[in-house]
Each structure stands twice: as C-alpha cells, then as structure tokens.
Amino acid sequence: MPVSRRAFLAGAASLPLAARAVSASDPALTLTAAPARLQIAPPDYPATDVWAYDAQVPGRMLRYRQGDEVQLRLANGLDQPTTIHWHGLRLPNAMDGVPGMTQPAVAPGDSFDYRFTARDAGTFWYHPHANSTEQISRGLAGVLVVDDAKGPDVDADEVIVLDDWRMTQEAQIHASFDDWHDLSHAGRLGNYITANGLPDLRLTAAPGDRLRLRLVNTATARIFRLRLSGLRAWIAALDGMPLAQPQEADEVMIAPAQRVDLLADVTAKAGEEAVIGSVERDGTYATAVIAVSGAGGATRPAPAPLAPNHMSDLSLDTARAVALKMEGGAMRGLPDGAVWEGTRMDMRELAEMGQFWAFNGVAGMTDDPLVDAALGETVRIPITNATAFPHAMHLHGTHFREVLADGTLGPWRDTLLVMPDQTREIAFAAENPGDWMFHCHMLSHQKSGMMNWIRVT
Numbered sequence: 001m002p003v004s005r006r007a008f009l010a011g012a013a014s015l016p017l018a019a020r021a022v023s024a025s026d027p028a029l030t031l032t033a034a035p036a037r038l039q040i041a042p043p044d045y046p047a048t049d050v051w052a053y054d055a056q057v058p059g060r061m062l063r064y065r066q067g068d069e070v071q072l073r074l075a076n077g078l079d080q081p082t083t084i085h086w087h088g089l090r091l092p093n094a095m096d097g098v099p100g101m102t103q104p105a106v107a108p109g110d111s112f113d114y115r116f117t118a119r120d121a122g123t124f125w126y127h128p129h130a131n132s133t134e135q136i137s138r139g140l141a142g143v144l145v146v147d148d149a150k151g152p153d154v155d156a157d158e159v160i161v162l163d164d165w166r167m168t169q170e171a172q173i174h175a176s177f178d179d180w181h182d183l184s185h186a187g188r189l190g191n192y193i194t195a196n197g198l199p200d201l202r203l204t205a206a207p208g209d210r211l212r213l214r215l216v217n218t219a220t221a222r223i224f225r226l227r228l229s230g231l232r233a234w235i236a237a238l239d240g241m242p243l244a245q246p247q248e249a250d251e252v253m254i255a256p257a258q259r260v261d262l263l264a265d266v267t268a269k270a271g272e273e274a275v276i277g278s279v280e281r282d283g284t285y286a287t288a289v290i291a292v293s294g295a296g297g298a299t300r301p302a303p304a305p306l307a308p309n310h311m312s313d314l315s316l317d318t319a320r321a322v323a324l325k326m327e328g329g330a331m332r333g334l335p336d337g338a339v340w341e342g343t344r345m346d347m348r349e350l351a352e353m354g355q356f357w358a359f360n361g362v363a364g365m366t367d368d369p370l371v372d373a374a375l376g377e378t379v380r381i382p383i384t385n386a387t388a389f390p391h392a393m394h395l396h397g398t399h400f401r402e403v404l405a406d407g408t409l410g411p412w413r414d415t416l417l418v419m420p421d422q423t424r425e426i427a428f429a430a431e432n433p434g435d436w437m438f439h440c441h442m443l444s445h446q447k448s449g450m451m452n453w454i455r456v457t
Helices: 132-137 180-184 347-352 443-447
Strands: 019-021 029-038 048-053 059-065 069-076 085-087 111-117 122-127 142-147 156-165 192-195 201-205 210-217 224-229 231-238 241-249 251-254 259-266 273-280 283-292 324-328 338-340 343-345 357-359 371-373 378-385 391-395 400-403 409-413 415-418 423-429 434-440 451-456
Touching: 029 059, 048 059, 122 132, 122 210, 122 259, 132 443, 142 156, 142 210, 156 201, 156 283, 180 443, 192 283, 210 231, 210 251, 224 231, 231 409, 241 259, 241 409, 251 259, 343 347, 371 378, 378 415, 391 423, 415 423, 434 443
Parallel strands: 019 059, 029 069, 059 142, 156 210, 201 283, 324 378, 371 451
Antiparallel strands: 029 048, 069 111, 085 122, 122 142, 156 192, 210 259, 224 251, 224 273, 231 241, 231 259, 273 283, 324 357, 338 343, 378 423, 391 415, 391 434, 400 409, 400 423, 434 451
C-alpha cells in the first residue's frame, strides 16, 4: 500500500479528532489498552487490527486546565505488559511510566493508577514505554492538552496527530518489529501516512480565521517536513513550551515525539482550501485540508506570545558538562565494538544481540547514569552524532534549552533532532528528583542500543 497519495490541494471528507475535556472535579478516568479493529486504510481496504486506547486511534484526546489534578487508570487488555509514559509532562518520577525504572510493568489483565498535577500548559502526548516499537506502531498513542487560564484569541483549536504505518497489501500492520535493517538504519518507517488516524483529514474555517494548530508526531521514526499553503503561520510553542516570540514559518520540521503549536491565519479565499502537506521524496501530499467558506474576517496583527510556563533558571557559567557521543548503525558501525551488559563485543556479536548503536561506547541501558546531578544543578550535555542517521533525543522529567554557538539559549524543548556529523549542546536544570530516561525516540534505535538515564538527587 503506498503512502497516502491524494494530490496536493485536492479535497476529501473526513472527521477531526474528538476531544474528551476533563475537569478537576471529574472522577478518575480509565484508559484501556486492548486490541481493536478500525478503518485506518481507505474504505476500499479492509479494517486494520490495531492496539488502541479505548478502541480509538489516536487514543482519546485528554484536556485539562493548568493546575488540575490528573487521575487516570491504565487497564491492560493486551497479551503483554505495558505502561503509559506522559511525554513532556514534568511530573513525579513514580508517574513517568518507565518499567523497571519508575514502576513495574502492568501485566495483562492488571491496572495501574497515575496521579499527578498538570503543572505546565501546552501540547503533550502519552504512549507505552514497554516494547514501545511494537506497541506504538500498532496504534497506542494519544494526546493530552493542558490549557492555561487565558488562551490566545483564536477561532478554533485543532489537534493534528501525524503518524505513519507499515501496512501489508491487506491493510494489516506488518509484524517486522525486529527487522535488522530498521534497527541499524533509519528506523521503522511506514508506507502509509495518517492525520488523526485518517488518510485525509478535513477541517473547516472561514477566510481570515486564526487557528491554533497543535501538530504532534507520534511516528516511531519518520521526520515530517510540512509545507503550508493558504495559511500565514507562526510557530508559537515547541514541545508544549511557548516561544518568547512567535516565529513566522511556511514550512515546519517535526521529528518523532516532537510537537509544534502554530497560530495560523487563513489566507485562502472562500471556495479554496488551505493545506498542510507532507514533503516526500516524490512530491508534496496533502495531509490535512482546511475547506474555506463564508465571509472573510479582518486582517489581524501578528500574534502575541503564549503565556509562558514557569521554568527554572539555567546557570551556564557554573554548569558541569557531560559529553554524549552517539556511534554505530549502518555505514559507520562501531569501529572498536561496544560494551553490552558488561562485555565488550565486536559488531557481529552485537548484531546477534540486536544491538547496533552506542552512547559513549556502551550499547543499551547502563547500571550507572550518564549524569548523577544534584538537585538544583545546571548540567550541560554536548551531543555529538557520529552516525550516518538523525536521532531525536528525548529527556524525561524536564525540558532543556540548546546552547547555541554564540552562547545564547534556544527555546525550551524535551526532544531535540541531532543530524549526522552534528554536535548540539543542551542545558537543563536538575529540578525534578528521580531517575529519568534519556534516549533516542527513533524507537528502533532505542531498542537496539540508544538509551541511557540521568539521576537527580
């Protein structure tokens, strides 16, 4: 089955992602992870057997107000253990959803209660952190939005969940989760793209409407390059954290696990369409289409910044630096082998164990953390990508800022895309006690060696 091939600027009908707004007075909500059969492919294909939260792909969109108490129960209806990781949320370590590190994996038929405060406003998402490559590839992912007390003046607020699927000709998910090519190359890239679980997402707007578009990349490996047509857009937040000043853009790059909030004015006229198109090797294809109708509104000034979240100050002058070097993969390899579970191995031995990548010469999880930080300390991590592939590095439990070449700081993020032969440095405040994963969110890479952790005490 090819990637969604509707011609750029063409139209098709479908439905937006439904939201489940949750108030602080609501009782605890249960999310059930279980098999389901859904129409993911176009109607002329059969329904697809997926794993889903509450039989929805993406899982129900959860919405809270900043400061709300979040109470959620995970019920495991799968035939293997699972958890939920609340990606990008600053929460207590015991709620982070990493099996063997912050909680036991939830066995089939069991449940686990998550409870934490929605500390930051922004766009976040949730997914398993157990057998992630398979469980997310089969459909387990959802979005969690936290609204601040006074949001921006917009006419609509839309969530657009971008994903790709590796499908067979029968529209079933291909069970190649341990494919050595994926593990050692770019990861598990799909052959079928969806937005909100649909091949062709259609929204509606009037000329001049200002939209908040919350873009979420839940794919396990695909880097989406999005081209905007019929919209004048500003990037207002990255990974849930508002920019100090919205930045105008007509293209957006969004790596796995990243989120981009756009404030976008509809410039297409009535009877036309605004389009978010995915740039692929053989062209640009419509991923989400906004049908424009009705009377036009007045032109608006550029949007003001979103309300910031409270973030800890970074003390770069006194920060300790801990370097991270990424090696391995196809075309480069690990020239001196790497240590795996305490034993140095050559490339053949590592491959037999399904390990193709290393951080600082070590493949897979280590007994000792990359960083053992004191509470309140600022830590700098220069990340050098000595591989032939990009890697989306995600730090749990906190956000970080990139230290730019001129010494200034980039925006707050929780996932940073590091390209081949590139060194990018991050800095974070060790404000949240606990043991926190630090790994590549190209999940085939995580599975085959690219994971470590940080301790804050």
